[in-house]
Amino acid sequence: MKKEIPLEIYGQTYSVAGELDPAYLEQLARTVDAKMRALARQTDSLDTRRLAVLAALNLADELLQLKEKPAPEPDSLPQLAARLQACHRMLESALSRG
Helix, strand or coil, rough: CCCEEEEEECCCCEEECCCCCCCHHHHHHHHHHHHHHHHHCCCCCHHHHHHHHHHHHHHHHHHHHHCCCCCCCHHHHHHHHHHHHHHHHHHHHHHHHH
């Protein structure tokens, strides 16, 4: 069931209807808001619509750069897994002491 969720971006409230988790939608809104505010600090001559377009272009650029990054080499995955397991053990140890 689609649910309307109010999201605030750059001082404006938008109602978004969808089936996504509301917390996730709020995280997306915070990301867009932060990008717009960062751009606004760089120049104070842009209106909200232009800031939104620049923010969208910046976020699209970040997304494309991430998509174009080469995938990790298969032989590096076991090393990554071992490092993650070590981190997990350290975290578990620290939590059990607390």
